[in-house]
Amino acid sequence: MSMSETWHKDDYSISTDRARLNIELIHNFLSNTAYWATGRSREVVATSIENSLPFGIYKGAEQVDSRAS
Secondary structure, three states: OOOOOEEEEOOEEEEOOHHHOOHHHHHHHHHHOOOOOOOOOHHHHHHHHHOOOOOEEEEOOEEOOOOOO
């Protein structure tokens, strides 16, 4: 059984709900931008998330993209 938590502040929320995570967005950032994870496969990213306590940041229903201005 998986339990998740969500915290809210103004238009933003932080959630540990894996189902809300945008795996494509996370994979794209890690494999193309983060020097320490360049080239990491989508499968490795998905497995890492499955075996961790992930935190997603959202504005409304959309996951925040760290590259957005």
